[in-house]
Amino acid sequence: MTDPRLSDLLSAIEPLDVTAMSDARERQAQLTKPAGALGVLEDASVRLSGVQGTCPPVAMTRPVVAVFAGDHGVHAQGVTPWPQEVTASMIENFRAGGAAVNVLARQAGADVYVVPGHCGAGLLAGASVAQRLVDEGYDCLLTGDMGIANTTPSAALVAAFTGSAPGRVTGRGTGVDDPTLARKIEVISSALLERPPGDDPVDTLASVGGFEHAGIAGFVLGAAARRTPVILDGVIAGSAALVAQALAPTAVDYCFAGHRSVEPGHVVALERLGLRPLVDLDLRLGEGTGAVLSFPIVEAAGAVLREMATFDSAGVARKDADA
Amino acid sequence: MTDPRLSDLLSAIEPLDVTAMSDARERQAQLTKPAGALGVLEDASVRLSGVQGTCPPVAMTRPVVAVFAGDHGVHAQGVTPWPQEVTASMIENFRAGGAAVNVLARQAGADVYVVPGHCGAGLLAGASVAQRLVDEGYDCLLTGDMGIANTTPSAALVAAFTGSAPGRVTGRGTGVDDPTLARKIEVISSALLERPPGDDPVDTLASVGGFEHAGIAGFVLGAAARRTPVILDGVIAGSAALVAQALAPTAVDYCFAGHRSVEPGHVVALERLGLRPLVDLDLRLGEGTGAVLSFPIVEAAGAVLREMATFDSAGVARKDADA
Numbered sequence: 001m002t003d004p005r006l007s008d009l010l011s012a013i014e015p016l017d018v019t020a021m022s023d024a025r026e027r028q029a030q031l032t033k034p035a036g037a038l039g040v041l042e043d044a045s046v047r048l049s050g051v052q053g054t055c056p057p058v059a060m061t062r063p064v065v066a067v068f069a070g071d072h073g074v075h076a077q078g079v080t081p082w083p084q085e086v087t088a089s090m091i092e093n094f095r096a097g098g099a100a101v102n103v104l105a106r107q108a109g110a111d112v113y114v115v116p117g118h119c120g121a122g123l124l125a126g127a128s129v130a131q132r133l134v135d136e137g138y139d140c141l142l143t144g145d146m147g148i149a150n151t152t153p154s155a156a157l158v159a160a161f162t163g164s165a166p167g168r169v170t171g172r173g174t175g176v177d178d179p180t181l182a183r184k185i186e187v188i189s190s191a192l193l194e195r196p197p198g199d200d201p202v203d204t205l206a207s208v209g210g211f212e213h214a215g216i217a218g219f220v221l222g223a224a225a226r227r228t229p230v231i232l233d234g235v236i237a238g239s240a241a242l243v244a245q246a247l248a249p250t251a252v253d254y255c256f257a258g259h260r261s262v263e264p265g266h267v268v269a270l271e272r273l274g275l276r277p278l279v280d281l282d283l284r285l286g287e288g289t290g291a292v293l294s295f296p297i298v299e300a301a302g303a304v305l306r307e308m309a310t311f312d313s314a315g316v317a318r319k320d321a322d323a
Numbered sequence: 324m325t326d327p328r329l330s331d332l333l334s335a336i337e338p339l340d341v342t343a344m345s346d347a348r349e350r351q352a353q354l355t356k357p358a359g360a361l362g363v364l365e366d367a368s369v370r371l372s373g374v375q376g377t378c379p380p381v382a383m384t385r386p387v388v389a390v391f392a393g394d395h396g397v398h399a400q401g402v403t404p405w406p407q408e409v410t411a412s413m414i415e416n417f418r419a420g421g422a423a424v425n426v427l428a429r430q431a432g433a434d435v436y437v438v439p440g441h442c443g444a445g446l447l448a449g450a451s452v453a454q455r456l457v458d459e460g461y462d463c464l465l466t467g468d469m470g471i472a473n474t475t476p477s478a479a480l481v482a483a484f485t486g487s488a489p490g491r492v493t494g495r496g497t498g499v500d501d502p503t504l505a506r507k508i509e510v511i512s513s514a515l516l517e518r519p520p521g522d523d524p525v526d527t528l529a530s531v532g533g534f535e536h537a538g539i540a541g542f543v544l545g546a547a548a549r550r551t552p553v554i555l556d557g558v559i560a561g562s563a564a565l566v567a568q569a570l571a572p573t574a575v576d577y578c579f580a581g582h583r584s585v586e587p588g589h590v591v592a593l594e595r596l597g598l599r600p601l602v603d604l605d606l607r608l609g610e611g612t613g614a615v616l617s618f619p620i621v622e623a624a625g626a627v628l629r630e631m632a633t634f635d636s637a638g639v640a641r642k643d644a645d646a
Contacts, residue, residue: 032416033423034405034497038612039585039605081642082357089639093355098632100356106630107623174357174642262362280603281620282362289361296619297604300430307429309421316412319404319497 006202009127009218010248012225016050023055024048030310034319040276044256044301051229051254056305060140060229063110063295064133065101065288066219067094067144068126070117070211074191075149079184082148082174090146091116094287101144101287108295110142112288117147117211123202123243126218127225134226141223142258142295144288145212145236151263156188156208157239158265160197161246162272169265171235173284201246209243216240221247224254231298233291234261234283238269245273256298259283259290329525332450332541333571335548339373346378347371353633357642363599367579367624374552374577379628383463383552386433386618387456388424388611389542390417390467391449393440393534397514398472402507405471405497413469414439417610424467424610431618433465435611440470440534446525446566449541450548457549464546465581465618467611468535468559472496474586479511479531480562481588483520484569485595492588494558496607524569532566539563544570547577554621556614557584557606561592568596579621582606582613 024046029035036042049055069091075084093099094114097106105112115129130141151173158169166188172181188208195207205214217240223230224244232241232255244251252273260266260277262284270277278294311318347369352358359365372378392414398407416422417437420429428435438452453464474496481492489511495504511531518530528537540563546553547567555564555578567574575596583589583600585607593600601617634641 031423032413032421033608036498037606037608038423039607041604041606041616083640083642086640089637090355093632093637093639096632096637098355098630098637100354100361100627100631103626103630104623107619107626175359278604279620281364281601283360283364284362285356285360293364293620293623296430297602297616300427300616303426303430304423307421307426308423309416309419314412314416314419314421316416317406317409319406 005124009221009225013221013248013250015250016253017053020053020055021046021050024305027055027305031308032311032314032316038304041301041304044298045305048229048298048302051227053227057302059302060299062138063108063140063142064113064138065105065110065142065144065292066113066115066129066133067101067146067288068115068212068215070147070150072147072149072153072210074152074187077187079152079180079187080149080173080176084148087146087148099287100285100289101292104289104292108292110292110295115215122214123218123221126215127222130219130222131226134228140229140231140295141219142231142288142291143216143219143233143237144291145216145233145286147210147212150210150212150236152184152187153208153210153213154235154239155265156191157213157242158269159188159192160204160208161242162268164268166192169268171263171265201243205243212236213240213243217243220244220255221251224251230255231258231291231295232256233258233288234286235263235266235269236286238266238273241273242269258294261290328447332544332548336544336571336573338573339576340376343376343378344369344373347628350378350628354631355634355637355639361627364624364627367621368628371552371621371625374550376550380625382625383622385461386431386463386465387436387461388428388433388465388467388615389436389438389452389456390424390469390611391438391535391538393470393473395470395472395476395533397475397510400510402475402503402510403472403496403499407471410469410471422610423608423612424615427612427615431615433615433618438538445537446541446544449538450545453542453545454549457551463552463554463618464542465554465611465614466539466542466556466560467614468539468556468609470533470535473533473535473559475507475510476531476533476536477558477562478588479514480536480565481592482511482515483527483531484565485591487591489515492591494586494588524566528566535559536563536566540566543567543578544574547574553578554581554614554617556581556611557609558586558589558592559609561589561596564596565592581617584613
């Protein structure tokens, strides 16, 4: 039986604003450029208008990346050469401002908010994090993650929600060797055989997901319920978003795919989510680094609608066929 | 016979600083992340160190996009439905701050500097623009362009410098229809038959290139001579960089490929230049839009080297094999 608080959360998620999206498409056609010449940036501007429910979109001046951290029991099965205590010491590194996500967040003008495993565990807790950040005035929510071994449960979730073979969606994570990769695939295959995915996404999440996945899936749902854009990071976020999608397909409309990581499961997840990544730089770090790198692109998409001149306002001639 | 001023310019271009690059690679290995996990960002940080001759690289706080504008005689041959006067009215739009490149430059904190055709024509004039901007304190030079019909000479240059068939490197530019695309290919094929490319890159440039191409090729050479990073925009810049490469292969080491456009000739040019694009968003506008969008990524690469904690400084354990 579904938790009534989860039902309330899901029913609070409304479709994107189609009027704002239609206004955005119409405005794109008036701007001083050939139709479609700004490519994916135009699509992003339409989505952002639909998320915010207004065209042009309001400038996003307070982005925040929420880094969901967690430990993983599967670590004991030898799926990574990194000691588990690295998760805790990286949390200290985030707090001290020395991790990659801190550096990139400062560049993008974003704050970093660390969510330790015991706080962010569970869909409802993740949704609460999103809602609290929106209440505090943040206007764009980015996902981050930290958890030694967490590409293993991510691959398991992707396999479970897309029906892909574990061998197709499991990657090298931090860069594991061939025997460790084979062990990861074996561990995931066994887990899915022991606890085969059923009809309830929450059960599947509980069976093979980690703290981060539950937290991030809830975070996406909570942001969508508050009509706030989400920028997803890599394979951990992508696999968590599959859970959110299974619970509320509309929630994915509020998401931008920050980047495409080198993890093979991420590509499969993005295909299922129907999201095109904004940045493709062979990143495989997590933490939210890919999401933060793409924030300026999403914000630039909105600025185009707000600030560009139109053919009429600038007195620029149109092409012959349109004149 | 080569102009002695051009010879002086070319001889002023030195190789990247290998010590700074080696320091950058060594530092990347100490930072709190798995080796290589920041992908292309790590490569960019090494290149930037080599360009500036120091590790970590100095923060780039004054980027500028130089928009080289030009008209094209080939316009009379029906290669585009856009009236030629659009080039001039877009220059006014740039000056008024209403074009796409203005909007994106404001987002990235970059200035826009318009170089009209009669000012930027010629390799030496383009080099002078770069050198003047460096003298004024700009620390990262981005290329932009505006010229109705300029994807046609760009495709001709790519064909000339790579030996590719015109049909392979000619695209739809602003979005031309099938008959116009066929006409573009025919015009380029005829031009290359009438004036076949020889051994002198300057002759080839003069035969099939435009004002923008000469200006941007010189701009790249001038920036390299001043050890200043260049971010190239799309196919116009890519084809111009092929001229610079033919004159001084080392000049390309000072360049970053801002993005990959949808023009097929751009992909061919990037392959020959050996540059991986930082952004891939189906842009086909020019003006410098792709270069400006990628500036924050290049700057972020430098910030990683400056600001990230090391395993030792943050007290983070390494993976078992390295412990």
